[in-house]
Amino acid sequence: MTQLSAQDERWLDAAVRYATPFLGTTGDNPCAAALIVDPHKQALIARAVTARGGRPHPEAIALENAGFDAAGATLYVTLEPCHHWGRTPPCADAIVRAGVMRVVIGVADPDPRTAQAGVERLESAGIEVVLAEHAPSVALHAGHMRHRVKARPYVTVMMAVSPDDKVVTPASGPARDWLDLQRSRSNAVLIGAATARHLDQQLAIALPGLASRTPLRVVLSGAEGLDRSLNLIGGFSGYRTAIIAETTVSIDAPVSVEVLRVKGTKGRPDLSASLAALADKGIQNLLVESGPRLTSALLLAGLVDCFGLITTAAGDTAGPAASSTGPMADLIREQGLVETGQQAHGAHTLKFFRRPA
């Protein structure tokens, strides 16, 4: 791994900022960005993110936009360029053909079809390659990494509690808007059956202009099963719904709702198998917006990568304790996640905990 110069780091930071709003739009492919830069003027020549649905990859689009200006330029790319014939030709070959002199890569690609091969192809053509482990690029591609390395999505759990750690109705106001933005950058949003029954939500994105980015809505069934009386299952929202259920449980749903059957015990789907089933569908980033039981079960199974804990203002109507073992933040830490930051959203505080790499 190479140390980045301050200049290189600024360009890679810019590439990550450019790609981030497109998370959730690239299907089962990583959401990467490529910037082609004139190294003498330090000026941007062309830029691109992975196209909607995941193809073409950003290098190919940016090179086409740059035309002959790519010759002698530096390419900044958040993920190692591919070197395989998939549904598009190898980007590494296109970079060589364009006469790019230097390539700075945010993070190596673990995908077995292309890992190391992209860098080797570029170096064998005499291109100077800087392969970094740039933290924002690593974070941008966390879903891709989990998906390709562990065959499960990157799991982010969001939960709102009162100042005395009681479960509250899911957040409203600025925190709700923020949560909607996270939904738009996820490939799927998951809730448990009890939450689906209790809140009977649509799980759509309410932010103006982003409704069409509503991700796949997934309900995890328990032993009681599920039926079409729920909004998410029987309603006509136009957004996709899937149900994960143990093999023996009864599900009554229209054909438009996909039912994923996984192994389990006592009518409950096994959580690892449930995440594997979502990964099989190409889900890289999963947002969980559930109540205390499913949240604790995921935490205790070691399946949570990032936890966003919202603490609401005092006085919000509060229900039962969020965790039966003490403060929610303690349970999160006990499971190996560490606090990485804090934000204010109106009267609410949002703390982040992440699993160290």
Ligand SMILES: NC(=O)C1=CN([C@@H]2O[C@H](COP(=O)(O)OP(=O)(O)OC[C@H]3O[C@@H](n4cnc5c(N)ncnc54)[C@H](OP(=O)(O)O)[C@@H]3O)[C@@H](O)[C@H]2O)C=CC1
């Ligand atoms: N403050 C917040 O951020 C949020 C709060 N809520 C609130 O939480 C409450 C519901 O929370 P809760 O009762 O925990 O329900 P959840 O829906 O979060 O989780 C439990 C449900 O998931 C099912 N399930 C399936 N497999 C598993 C498994 N392996 N482990 C655990 N559960 C599994 C359970 O089935 P079974 O019935 O068989 O046990 C049950 O239906 C509601 O009052 C809701 O308003 C909900 C979302 C967010």
Ligand SMILES: Nc1c(N[C@@H]2O[C@H](COP(=O)(O)O)[C@@H](O)[C@H]2O)[nH]c(=O)[nH]c1=O
């Ligand atoms: N660099 C890079 C990708 N590179 C590699 O290509 C793989 C997908 O190939 P294919 O199925 O042929 O599109 C993907 O798993 C990743 O390993 N993909 C992207 O969508 N964007 C990118 O910037």
Ligand SMILES: [Zn+2]
């Ligand atoms: Zn490519």
